[in-house]
Amino acid sequence: MKFLEQIELRSKNIVAISNNLSITYADLYDYSSKFAERLFPDETVFLYCHNNIKTLIAYIGILKANSVPILLNSTLTNEKRKELEVIYKPKFIYDNGLTKTTRKKQILLHNDLCMLLSTSGSMGSSKFVRLTGKNVNSNALAIAQYLNIKETDLAITTMPMNYAYGLSIINSHLAAGACIIFNQFPVVRQQFWNLIDKHKVTTFGGVPYMYNILKRLKFHEMDLPSLEYITQAGGHLSDDLSDYLHGYGLKKSVKVYKMYGQTEATARISYLPWEMCGLNSIGKAIPGGKIWLEDGELVYQGDNVCMGYANSYLDLQKGDENKGILHTGDLAEQRKIYDTSEAYYYIVGRKKRFLKLFGNRINLDELEEVINKKYGECACTGNDSCLKVYTTNPYVLYDIRDYVNMDLKIHHSSFSIEVVKEIPYSNGKIMYSELGNYATI
Amino acid sequence: MDDTSLDKYKKAFVKAFDVKVEILSELKYDAIPEWDSIGHMMLISELEDAFNITLETNDIIDFSSYEKGKEIIEKYI
Numbered sequence A: 001m002k003f004l005e006q007i008e009l010r011s012k013n014i015v016a017i018s019n020n021l022s023i024t025y026a027d028l029y030d031y032s033s034k035f036a037e038r039l040f041p042d043e044t045v046f047l048y049c050h051n052n053i054k055t056l057i058a059y060i061g062i063l064k065a066n067s068v069p070i071l072l073n074s075t076l077t078n079e080k081r082k083e084l085e086v087i088y089k090p091k092f093i094y095d096n097g098l099t100k101t102t103r104k105k106q107i108l109l110h111n112d113l114c115m116l117l118s119t120s121g122s123m124g125s126s127k128f129v130r131l132t133g134k135n136v137n138s139n140a141l142a143i144a145q146y147l148n149i150k151e152t153d154l155a156i157t158t159m160p161m162n163y164a165y166g167l168s169i170i171n172s173h174l175a176a177g178a179c180i181i182f183n184q185f186p187v188v189r190q191q192f193w194n195l196i197d198k199h200k201v202t203t204f205g206g207v208p209y210m211y212n213i214l215k216r217l218k219f220h221e222m223d224l225p226s227l228e229y230i231t232q233a234g235g236h237l238s239d240d241l242s243d244y245l246h247g248y249g250l251k252k253s254v255k256v257y258k259m260y261g262q263t264e265a266t267a268r269i270s271y272l273p274w275e276m277c278g279l280n281s282i283g284k285a286i287p288g289g290k291i292w293l294e295d296g297e298l299v300y301q302g303d304n305v306c307m308g309y310a311n312s313y314l315d316l317q318k319g320d321e322n323k324g325i326l327h328t329g330d331l332a333e334q335r336k337i338y339d340t341s342e343a344y345y346y347i348v349g350r351k352k353r354f355l356k357l358f359g360n361r362i363n364l365d366e367l368e369e370v371i372n373k374k375y376g377e378c379a380c381t382g383n384d385s386c387l388k389v390y391t392t393n394p395y396v397l398y399d400i401r402d403y404v405n406m407d408l409k410i411h412h413s414s415f416s417i418e419v420v421k422e423i424p425y426s427n428g429k430i431m432y433s434e435l436g437n438y439a440t441i
Numbered sequence B: 001m002d003d004t005s006l007d008k009y010k011k012a013f014v015k016a017f018d019v020k021v022e023i024l025s026e027l028k029y030d031a032i033p034e035w036d037s038i039g040h041m042m043l044i045s046e047l048e049d050a051f052n053i054t055l056e057t058n059d060i061i062d063f064s065s066y067e068k069g070k071e072i073i074e075k076y077i
Helices: A002-009 A025-037 A053-064 A078-088 A133-146 A164-175 A190-199 A208-216 A239-252 A313-317 A364-375 A394-407 A432-438 B003-017 B021-026 B037-051 B057-062 B066-076
Strands: A014-018 A021-024 A044-049 A068-073 A092-094 A098-100 A113-118 A128-132 A154-156 A179-181 A203-206 A229-232 A255-261 A268-272 A290-294 A297-301 A308-310 A325-336 A343-350 A354-357 A360-363 A378-383 A386-391 A415-419
Touching: A002 A025, A002 A053, A002 A133, A002 A164, A014 A025, A014 A053, A021 A025, A025 A053, A044 A053, A044 A078, A053 A068, A053 A092, A068 A078, A078 A313, A113 A133, A128 A133, A133 A164, A133 A268, A154 A190, A164 A179, A164 A203, A164 A255, A190 B057, A203 A208, A208 A239, A208 B037, A239 A255, A290 A325, A308 A313, A360 A364, A364 A378, A364 A386, A364 A394, A378 A432, A386 A394, A386 A432, A394 A415, B003 B021, B003 B037, B003 B066, B021 B066, B037 B066, B057 B066
Parallel strands: A014 A179, A044 A068, A044 A092, A068 A113, A154 A179, A154 A203, A203 A229, A229 A255, A386 A415
Antiparallel strands: A014 A021, A092 A098, A113 A128, A128 A308, A255 A268, A290 A297, A297 A325, A325 A343, A354 A360, A378 A386
16 A cells, blocks of 8 residues: 555654654554564454554554454444454454454455445444555545645544544545644543644544534634644534634634545545635545536545445455445535636435434434334434434333443434334335324323 | 532533433543533533523633532632
8 A cells, every 4th residue: 555655755754643652654664564463464353443653553554464454443332342253253353452363264355455444433333344455545645635735744633543534634644744643632621722732733624513512612712823724524514614614714824624525435535625615515526536416416436435345254255346436325416616617516415314423424224224123113313413213112212212322322412212103104114204293292 | 609509510410411410429521421522512501501601612621520610610600
């Protein structure tokens, strides 16, 4: 992979800072090479991601060894971890320390397979996206190009590394020879702002929810002279928040990039040039990519489109099923921009039924199936601020509630569960808009 | 903090985190899964509604525990 080559080239630059420790690209090269010697090629490695230097070294080491990292959230419960181990049979597990499992090699992993990313972040779904080295590399380089990431840039982490957007920030900064501050604090902690101040951070990214918090924290009144540009992705911005970010950029002379993507495209699909930040648009395709519409659905073509999904270990033998083309499931429009020759894309809806809560995708049909299996007949609906689950059985109400809250890690204020007399159907399909009329209370 | 205010203060925690009153005095940021950045902002908005106040940014990011929060809220009431 090209960004691995970068690690050799830029030996003297600082690559990562964390807890008063900093390492150069040369250090990262040495440490990750040593780490790689402990692994075997063509095996899967569970990588529980923490925002620290150890995880970075392990990540690069696994890639160097030609092993396949499966990036996982470090907050997953033991039960979930065991479940995933049964399904994916990792040879090694890294969680701030390396453990070898007793599993024997059973299949030959596909030659192009480089890593696996989950589409649902913290929820511990067993469905992963299969990425190639070309996917990861091309997306990192495209992002570094349109954001014009410089060797002197200093990014601070604001998301878990197993989340596609979070990982893309790390990969694109490695590709540019820049520096990353591995930070464990959220924006509502003083320590986060101290790090920005101390290290003169030039950039960070965030999902809409994080910018909502920043707005409430009066981000526009903070004095952050080192900040040069910020990025947003991971969900649709409300017009209000879109305007706020535009206003912030103007007031503070900070470049604001609104972006769009999917884990299936490694991370990034499109970006809006910062000069056009007044628009609430996802902009245009990233360098090397193409966007078009098919029956209103946004379709993307590029080197960063994944090979397909994996639902089990056996799927890791599979080859490329997408051939570089991704049907996103998002409905979009292209609009001419007044006074320019440009036309930008706008997301106007979704073809598939899913929600985005705090940047994490929830597929309503999949969730319905899971709850159906565990707790009987149900219907899942809602919007990007609240998930609604309807059940016909009042005795499982609290079980579903605990499942959604504990296993899916959805905050209790962001979902509601209601008991209904029956789930209304028409032609075999649930009539979601009617559910409210069937409430028992 | 007088009894009425303390009662409001406790209720805001219970509402934001869905926890029992008994564990409140020990509560710190990140000590329970519910008190993450999302929960933090829920708590702040519950407190603002309960006391009819608006917290300053410094106080929001300084609000690190149940006890620390008491000192902060007292400045506003």
